[in-house]
Amino acid sequence: MKQLTIADKVFQSRLFLGTGKFGSSLQMEEAVLASGSEMVTVALKRVDFETETDRLLSHLQHSHINLLPNTSGVRNAKEAVFAAQLAREAMETNWVKLEIHPDPKYLMPDPIETLKATEELAKLGFVVLPYIHADPVLCKRLEDAGTAAVMPLGSPIGTNKGLKTFDFLQIIIEQSKVPVIIDAGIGAPSDAALAMEMGADAVLVNTAIAIAGNPVQMAIAFRFAVQAGRMAFESKLANKVHHAIASSPLTQFLHEEF
Amino acid sequence: MKSFKDTFDQYRWEDVQASILAKTSKEVESALAATHRTPEDFKALISPAALPYLEQMAQLSHQLTKKRFGKTIQLFAPIYLSNECNNICTYCGFSLDHKIKRKTLTAAEILQEINVIKQHGFNHILLVTGESNHTVHVDYFIKAIEIIKPHFANISIEVQPLSQDEYEQLQHCGVYSVLVYQETYHKEKYKDYHLKGKKSNFYYRLETPDRIGLAGMHKIGLAVLLGLEDWRTDSFFCALHLDYLQKTYWQTKYSVAFPRIRPAEGVDISDYHISDKELVQLMCAYRLMNEDVEISISTRESELFRNHLIKLGTTTMSAGSKTNPGGYSLDEESLEQFEISDERTPEEVATVIAANGYEPVWKDWDTHFNMHHHVNI
Numbered sequence: 001m002k003q004l005t006i007a008d009k010v011f012q013s014r015l016f017l018g019t020g021k022f023g024s025s026l027q028m029e030e031a032v033l034a035s036g037s038e039m040v041t042v043a044l045k046r047v048d049f050e051t052e053t054d055r056l057l058s059h060l061q062h063s064h065i066n067l068l069p070n071t072s073g074v075r076n077a078k079e080a081v082f083a084a085q086l087a088r089e090a091m092e093t094n095w096v097k098l099e100i101h102p103d104p105k106y107l108m109p110d111p112i113e114t115l116k117a118t119e120e121l122a123k124l125g126f127v128v129l130p131y132i133h134a135d136p137v138l139c140k141r142l143e144d145a146g147t148a149a150v151m152p153l154g155s156p157i158g159t160n161k162g163l164k165t166f167d168f169l170q171i172i173i174e175q176s177k178v179p180v181i182i183d184a185g186i187g188a189p190s191d192a193a194l195a196m197e198m199g200a201d202a203v204l205v206n207t208a209i210a211i212a213g214n215p216v217q218m219a220i221a222f223r224f225a226v227q228a229g230r231m232a233f234e235s236k237l238a239n240k241v242h243h244a245i246a247s248s249p250l251t252q253f254l255h256e257e258f
Numbered sequence: 259m260k261s262f263k264d265t266f267d268q269y270r271w272e273d274v275q276a277s278i279l280a281k282t283s284k285e286v287e288s289a290l291a292a293t294h295r296t297p298e299d300f301k302a303l304i305s306p307a308a309l310p311y312l313e314q315m316a317q318l319s320h321q322l323t324k325k326r327f328g329k330t331i332q333l334f335a336p337i338y339l340s341n342e343c344n345n346i347c348t349y350c351g352f353s354l355d356h357k358i359k360r361k362t363l364t365a366a367e368i369l370q371e372i373n374v375i376k377q378h379g380f381n382h383i384l385l386v387t388g389e390s391n392h393t394v395h396v397d398y399f400i401k402a403i404e405i406i407k408p409h410f411a412n413i414s415i416e417v418q419p420l421s422q423d424e425y426e427q428l429q430h431c432g433v434y435s436v437l438v439y440q441e442t443y444h445k446e447k448y449k450d451y452h453l454k455g456k457k458s459n460f461y462y463r464l465e466t467p468d469r470i471g472l473a474g475m476h477k478i479g480l481a482v483l484l485g486l487e488d489w490r491t492d493s494f495f496c497a498l499h500l501d502y503l504q505k506t507y508w509q510t511k512y513s514v515a516f517p518r519i520r521p522a523e524g525v526d527i528s529d530y531h532i533s534d535k536e537l538v539q540l541m542c543a544y545r546l547m548n549e550d551v552e553i554s555i556s557t558r559e560s561e562l563f564r565n566h567l568i569k570l571g572t573t574t575m576s577a578g579s580k581t582n583p584g585g586y587s588l589d590e591e592s593l594e595q596f597e598i599s600d601e602r603t604p605e606e607v608a609t610v611i612a613a614n615g616y617e618p619v620w621k622d623w624d625t626h627f628n629m630h631h632h633v634n635i
Binding site: 083 | 617
């Protein structure tokens with residue numbers, strides 16, 4: 001299978017994981033390792049930089065795992081830029097998952113502030129991965145602003161409802177020049193497989209694994225689903241045919257001698 | 259000013275109470291089956307007719323909470339800065355008419371207290387005071403916050419109602435959330451319980467969350483003091499208040515708490531008791547109506563009861579609390595606001611949370627996020 005490249009990094013795994021909501025840090029670590037993921041998001045606000053062994057980060061010290069700090073909690077571009085700078089300093093990475101959801105009820109990303117912050121952060125040399133609505137025009141605007149990837153939502157975050165935005169995701173994937181990572185709402189391995197079959201470059205999963213009855217086994221299930229979906233995409237899926245081939249073809253007469 | 263008063267005044271206490279008591283099992287079932295639940299569904303879920311459905315409510319509440327908040331419980335500690343108070347509230351240990359020793363912590367004492375709190379691992383702190391505008395005013399709060407801020411990731415306050423401008427000042431200096439409990443939404447009874455002082459103004463208190471919302475605070479905490487009046491009717495008004503606030507100040511987070519009256523100095527236990535079973539019903543009803551509201555359980559409740567509440571919708575817990583100024587380090591004789599029931603240490607509480615398969619979360623914010631910094635966008 002083809003490798004995924006974002007900015008200057010190459011990934012074997014196309015499954016990214018969120019690290020929140022797990023019943024314990026140890027369980028989170030086991031699930032991350034089982035998933036084969038090479039990129040996990042970490043909420044900046046959860047990290048305690050003052051204690052030497054932060055409860056979260058101490059469980060993510062593996063050479064193959066890249067940490068992607070997210071700005072969850074900020075409400076506008078200004079706060080997001082500040083949080084990204086804080087992350088760069090504290091976690092020594094210029095990668096940032098930009099999350100600006102001023103609405104704490106449904107955690108809907110603010111497209112206007114997200115675009116503003118992406119422009120600013122790209123100028124400051126960040127590798128920006130913004131969490132956004134499945135809005136094809138916004139994706140193109142973000143590309144112009146210098147985003148490293150786009151992360152459109154499949155359905156509202158944490159809902160496990162799957163790819164409710166399917167038609168818009170298709171347009172985004174078709175048009176995008178940067179990697180498309182489907183984020184939020186992926187509730188089952190079958191959703192992840194479908195996203196990969198569509199041609200998404202990667203998926204990000206958190207809730208569906210973290211609160212599963214057996215998070216480690218579920219992480220493995222997602223690992224396989226993502227691989228299967230990607231393999232299917234690269235193998236070129238056969239077209240779906242809704243009707244049997246017509247028995248009286250309309251163009252048959254062209255082959256007949258008059 | 260447009261406020262919750264406009265909504266509130268459209269309701270009559272007696273009508274609400276009668277309509278809750280009249281709810282039928284059919285209405286409970288329809289509320290349980292709904293995908294989006296309204297304050298009217300909430301009425302059905304807190305009605306006596308819903309009691310036979312408690313297990314189903316608990317299962318739903320557990321699932322919804324897990325989906326939204328994960329398997330985590332946020333921990334915080336209260337710090338009582340002052341027990342001075344100019345109000346006479348007939349249920350409160352800090353009431354002006356109680357001849358108790360009064361104390362307001364100095365800067366040095368605050369540092370001593372937070373040293374002990376920090377040693378337990380806390381990163382979220384709640385500042386509590388009585389209402390004494392001469393000594394414990396916004397300037398005092400700002401000074402206290404300046405002392406506390408370098409040591410804590412998240413600061414909440416539970417003090418007297420302030421003006422919008424004062425809330426803005428506090429937000430600016432690093433306060434994340436404000437808790438202001440209406441105590442009771444029964445206008446007339448409110449006057450009987452709050453005999454003297456600024457707190458006796460019912461509508462000023464009722465409109466306080468509006469002022470907090472307008473000031474752009476990150477979170478607002480609401481509650482009824484359970485035991486002052488019929489808990490069902492009071493809780494409906496609180497849920498209505500929450501619903502109004504969420505629609506109006508849509509960038510703000512909300513939390514609810516369920517303080518039951520505890521014995522305090524010179525206070526009689528009330529006639530409006532809410533049982534454990536009813537408290538669970540109330541908590542689940544909130545979760546079913548509102549998937550994202552934070553639910554906070556204090557050390558007013560017993561060990562055993564708190565252990566069981568972990569899985570029923572709780573998102574936030576205090577632990578090892580002292581409710582008197584200087585309680586953590588100074589061993590002062592100043593009286594506490596109410597008696598603590600769960601006296602376990604924070605470490606013991608965290609162990610129980612973990613044993614239930616939940617992660618105790620000590621830090622979920624960063625004061626840096628609040629800073630007013632210089633980025634030109």
